[in-house]
Amino acid sequence: MILKSLRLGTNDLDKARAFYDATFATLGVAPCAVSGGYPIVLWDLDGFKFLLGAARDGQPATHANGGTIIFEAPTEDAVRAWHAAGLAHGGTDEGGPEPKPQARDAFGAYLRDPDGNKLGIYCGLKMGG
Template identity: 65%
Template structure:
Protein backbone atom coordinates (compact mmCIF):
# COMPACT_ATOMS: atom_id res chain seq x y z
CA UNK A 1 0.00 0.00 0.00
CA UNK A 2 1.22 3.48 -0.86
CA UNK A 3 1.76 5.60 2.26
CA UNK A 4 2.86 8.89 0.73
CA UNK A 5 4.41 10.72 -2.18
CA UNK A 6 6.65 13.71 -1.55
CA UNK A 7 7.19 16.44 -4.12
CA UNK A 8 9.42 19.46 -3.81
CA UNK A 9 8.46 23.09 -3.53
CA UNK A 10 10.51 26.18 -2.77
CA UNK A 11 7.35 28.29 -2.26
CA UNK A 12 4.95 26.73 0.22
CA UNK A 13 2.28 29.44 -0.13
CA UNK A 14 2.23 29.14 -3.93
CA UNK A 15 2.06 25.34 -3.71
CA UNK A 16 -0.78 25.50 -1.17
CA UNK A 17 -2.83 27.80 -3.43
CA UNK A 18 -2.30 25.44 -6.40
CA UNK A 19 -3.03 22.17 -4.57
CA UNK A 20 -5.95 23.49 -2.52
CA UNK A 21 -7.61 24.69 -5.76
CA UNK A 22 -6.91 21.58 -7.85
CA UNK A 23 -7.86 19.18 -5.07
CA UNK A 24 -11.08 21.09 -4.39
CA UNK A 25 -12.05 20.41 -8.03
CA UNK A 26 -11.70 16.67 -7.27
CA UNK A 27 -13.61 16.85 -3.99
CA UNK A 28 -10.47 16.38 -1.86
CA UNK A 29 -10.04 18.40 1.35
CA UNK A 30 -7.55 21.29 1.57
CA UNK A 31 -4.21 20.87 3.30
CA UNK A 32 -4.36 21.52 7.03
CA UNK A 33 -0.69 21.64 7.98
CA UNK A 34 0.11 24.30 10.60
CA UNK A 35 1.79 27.34 9.00
CA UNK A 36 4.96 26.94 11.08
CA UNK A 37 5.66 23.46 9.62
CA UNK A 38 8.19 23.38 6.75
CA UNK A 39 5.94 21.05 4.70
CA UNK A 40 2.38 20.81 3.39
CA UNK A 41 0.45 17.57 3.80
CA UNK A 42 -2.70 16.44 2.02
CA UNK A 43 -4.57 13.33 3.14
CA UNK A 44 -5.96 11.65 0.02
CA UNK A 45 -8.79 9.16 -0.39
CA UNK A 46 -7.58 5.62 0.27
CA UNK A 47 -5.19 6.60 3.05
CA UNK A 48 -2.16 7.91 1.15
CA UNK A 49 -0.73 11.39 1.68
CA UNK A 50 0.84 13.94 -0.62
CA UNK A 51 3.65 15.88 1.07
CA UNK A 52 5.20 19.03 -0.40
CA UNK A 53 8.25 20.79 0.94
CA UNK A 54 11.80 21.94 0.38
CA UNK A 55 14.56 19.55 -0.60
CA UNK A 56 16.02 17.95 2.52
CA UNK A 57 19.57 18.63 1.35
CA UNK A 58 18.97 22.39 1.32
CA UNK A 59 19.46 22.73 -2.45
CA UNK A 60 16.80 24.22 -4.75
CA UNK A 61 13.94 21.92 -5.67
CA UNK A 62 14.04 20.14 -9.02
CA UNK A 63 11.36 17.95 -10.57
CA UNK A 64 11.57 14.42 -11.91
CA UNK A 65 12.20 14.01 -15.62
CA UNK A 66 9.75 11.29 -16.61
CA UNK A 67 7.95 11.24 -13.27
CA UNK A 68 4.19 11.80 -13.08
CA UNK A 69 1.81 11.58 -10.12
CA UNK A 70 -1.77 10.60 -11.08
CA UNK A 71 -4.94 11.33 -9.15
CA UNK A 72 -8.49 9.98 -9.52
CA UNK A 73 -11.38 12.23 -10.49
CA UNK A 74 -15.01 11.32 -9.75
CA UNK A 75 -16.18 12.25 -13.26
CA UNK A 76 -15.18 13.89 -16.55
CA UNK A 77 -16.35 17.32 -15.40
CA UNK A 78 -13.98 17.15 -12.42
CA UNK A 79 -11.08 16.45 -14.81
CA UNK A 80 -11.84 19.68 -16.67
CA UNK A 81 -12.35 21.61 -13.40
CA UNK A 82 -9.02 20.29 -12.02
CA UNK A 83 -7.20 21.40 -15.17
CA UNK A 84 -8.82 24.86 -15.14
CA UNK A 85 -8.08 25.33 -11.41
CA UNK A 86 -4.46 24.38 -11.98
CA UNK A 87 -4.02 26.84 -14.84
CA UNK A 88 -5.65 29.59 -12.76
CA UNK A 89 -3.24 28.92 -9.88
CA UNK A 90 0.15 28.93 -11.59
CA UNK A 91 0.17 25.54 -13.31
CA UNK A 92 1.07 24.91 -16.94
CA UNK A 93 -0.70 22.62 -19.38
CA UNK A 94 0.92 19.28 -20.23
CA UNK A 95 -2.20 17.76 -21.80
CA UNK A 96 -5.72 19.14 -22.23
CA UNK A 97 -8.76 17.34 -20.79
CA UNK A 98 -9.76 14.75 -23.38
CA UNK A 99 -10.08 10.98 -23.83
CA UNK A 100 -6.52 9.65 -23.68
CA UNK A 101 -5.60 6.79 -26.01
CA UNK A 102 -2.82 5.67 -23.64
CA UNK A 103 -5.55 5.07 -21.02
CA UNK A 104 -8.03 3.18 -23.21
CA UNK A 105 -10.03 6.35 -23.86
CA UNK A 106 -10.48 7.40 -20.22
CA UNK A 107 -10.87 11.16 -19.72
CA UNK A 108 -7.61 12.64 -18.49
CA UNK A 109 -5.56 15.82 -18.27
CA UNK A 110 -2.02 16.78 -17.28
CA UNK A 111 -0.44 19.82 -15.63
CA UNK A 112 2.84 20.91 -14.19
CA UNK A 113 2.52 22.51 -10.78
CA UNK A 114 4.27 25.86 -10.18
CA UNK A 115 7.48 23.99 -9.23
CA UNK A 116 7.47 21.88 -12.42
CA UNK A 117 6.18 18.59 -10.94
CA UNK A 118 4.09 16.72 -13.51
CA UNK A 119 0.59 15.71 -12.43
CA UNK A 120 -2.29 13.98 -14.11
CA UNK A 121 -5.90 13.22 -13.32
CA UNK A 122 -8.21 10.60 -14.80
CA UNK A 123 -11.88 9.75 -14.60
CA UNK A 124 -13.03 6.23 -15.32
CA UNK A 125 -9.55 4.76 -15.60
CA UNK A 126 -9.75 0.99 -15.35
CA UNK A 127 -6.67 -0.62 -13.84
CA UNK A 128 -5.52 -4.05 -14.90
Protein backbone atom coordinates in the same frame (compact mmCIF):
# COMPACT_ATOMS: atom_id res chain seq x y z
CA MET B 1 3.46 -3.61 1.24
CA ILE B 2 1.11 -0.66 0.81
CA LEU B 3 2.29 2.84 -0.07
CA LYS B 4 1.05 5.30 2.57
CA SER B 5 2.50 8.64 1.44
CA LEU B 6 4.23 10.54 -1.32
CA ARG B 7 6.41 13.61 -0.82
CA LEU B 8 7.46 15.99 -3.58
CA GLY B 9 9.84 18.90 -3.43
CA THR B 10 8.76 22.51 -3.66
CA ASN B 11 10.62 25.81 -3.72
CA ASP B 12 7.59 27.82 -2.59
CA LEU B 13 5.25 26.35 0.03
CA ASP B 14 2.69 29.13 -0.39
CA LYS B 15 2.40 28.57 -4.15
CA ALA B 16 2.24 24.80 -3.64
CA ARG B 17 -0.47 25.17 -1.00
CA ALA B 18 -2.57 27.45 -3.25
CA PHE B 19 -2.18 25.18 -6.29
CA TYR B 20 -3.02 21.92 -4.50
CA ASP B 21 -5.78 23.41 -2.33
CA ALA B 22 -7.46 24.62 -5.55
CA THR B 23 -6.99 21.45 -7.60
CA PHE B 24 -7.84 19.07 -4.75
CA ALA B 25 -10.95 21.11 -3.85
CA THR B 26 -12.39 20.18 -7.27
CA LEU B 27 -12.16 16.54 -6.13
CA GLY B 28 -13.74 17.13 -2.72
CA VAL B 29 -10.46 17.06 -0.77
CA ALA B 30 -10.19 19.27 2.32
CA PRO B 31 -7.63 22.12 2.30
CA CYS B 32 -4.05 21.57 3.47
CA ALA B 33 -3.99 19.91 6.90
CA VAL B 34 -0.89 21.81 8.10
CA SER B 35 -1.06 25.37 9.37
CA GLY B 36 1.36 28.01 8.13
CA GLY B 37 4.85 28.11 9.58
CA TYR B 38 5.66 24.41 9.15
CA PRO B 39 8.27 23.27 6.59
CA ILE B 40 5.77 21.04 4.74
CA VAL B 41 2.24 21.08 3.35
CA LEU B 42 0.06 17.95 3.53
CA TRP B 43 -3.27 16.63 2.27
CA ASP B 44 -5.10 13.46 3.28
CA LEU B 45 -6.31 11.65 0.15
CA ASP B 46 -8.54 8.95 1.66
CA GLY B 47 -5.84 7.79 4.08
CA PHE B 48 -2.94 8.37 1.66
CA LYS B 49 -0.77 11.34 2.64
CA PHE B 50 0.40 13.71 -0.11
CA LEU B 51 3.14 16.10 1.06
CA LEU B 52 5.38 18.81 -0.34
CA GLY B 53 8.38 20.48 1.22
CA ALA B 54 11.81 21.90 0.52
CA ALA B 55 14.61 19.52 -0.42
CA ARG B 56 16.34 18.31 2.75
CA ASP B 57 19.81 18.87 1.29
CA GLY B 58 19.17 22.61 0.98
CA GLN B 59 19.39 22.53 -2.81
CA PRO B 60 16.52 23.70 -5.04
CA ALA B 61 13.73 21.16 -5.50
CA THR B 62 13.52 19.73 -9.02
CA HIS B 63 10.93 17.59 -10.79
CA ALA B 64 11.40 14.07 -12.10
CA ASN B 65 12.00 13.70 -15.82
CA GLY B 66 9.57 10.99 -16.92
CA GLY B 67 7.69 10.94 -13.62
CA THR B 68 3.94 11.54 -13.52
CA ILE B 69 1.56 11.34 -10.58
CA ILE B 70 -1.96 10.30 -11.59
CA PHE B 71 -5.09 11.15 -9.60
CA GLU B 72 -8.59 9.72 -10.03
CA ALA B 73 -11.60 11.92 -10.74
CA PRO B 74 -15.23 10.85 -10.26
CA THR B 75 -16.49 12.55 -13.45
CA GLU B 76 -15.32 14.19 -16.66
CA ASP B 77 -16.53 17.52 -15.25
CA ALA B 78 -14.21 17.02 -12.25
CA VAL B 79 -11.30 16.49 -14.69
CA ARG B 80 -12.18 19.76 -16.42
CA ALA B 81 -12.52 21.62 -13.09
CA TRP B 82 -9.19 20.22 -11.80
CA HIS B 83 -7.39 21.31 -14.97
CA ALA B 84 -8.93 24.80 -14.91
CA ALA B 85 -8.15 25.27 -11.20
CA GLY B 86 -4.56 24.24 -11.79
CA LEU B 87 -4.10 26.69 -14.65
CA ALA B 88 -5.64 29.47 -12.54
CA HIS B 89 -3.21 28.76 -9.68
CA GLY B 90 0.18 28.68 -11.37
CA GLY B 91 0.10 25.35 -13.19
CA THR B 92 1.03 24.86 -16.84
CA ASP B 93 -0.87 22.81 -19.39
CA GLU B 94 0.56 19.44 -20.42
CA GLY B 95 -2.59 18.14 -22.15
CA GLY B 96 -6.12 19.43 -21.84
CA PRO B 97 -9.21 17.49 -20.78
CA GLU B 98 -10.13 14.94 -23.46
CA PRO B 99 -10.20 11.20 -24.17
CA LYS B 100 -6.56 10.06 -24.11
CA PRO B 101 -5.61 7.34 -26.60
CA GLN B 102 -2.59 6.34 -24.48
CA ALA B 103 -5.04 5.46 -21.68
CA ARG B 104 -7.56 3.45 -23.70
CA ASP B 105 -9.54 6.65 -24.32
CA ALA B 106 -10.18 7.29 -20.62
CA PHE B 107 -10.99 10.98 -20.08
CA GLY B 108 -8.00 12.80 -18.64
CA ALA B 109 -5.84 15.89 -18.42
CA TYR B 110 -2.26 16.79 -17.49
CA LEU B 111 -0.63 19.75 -15.74
CA ARG B 112 2.68 20.72 -14.25
CA ASP B 113 2.47 22.22 -10.78
CA PRO B 114 4.34 25.50 -10.03
CA ASP B 115 7.54 23.49 -9.33
CA GLY B 116 7.32 21.51 -12.59
CA ASN B 117 6.03 18.22 -11.18
CA LYS B 118 3.91 16.48 -13.82
CA LEU B 119 0.41 15.53 -12.73
CA GLY B 120 -2.42 13.75 -14.48
CA ILE B 121 -6.03 13.06 -13.67
CA TYR B 122 -8.41 10.52 -15.17
CA CYS B 123 -12.02 9.52 -15.06
CA GLY B 124 -12.63 5.91 -16.08
CA LEU B 125 -9.00 4.81 -16.27
CA LYS B 126 -8.63 1.02 -16.10
CA MET B 127 -5.18 -0.22 -15.09
CA GLY B 128 -3.85 -3.62 -16.08
CA GLY B 129 -4.85 -6.20 -18.69
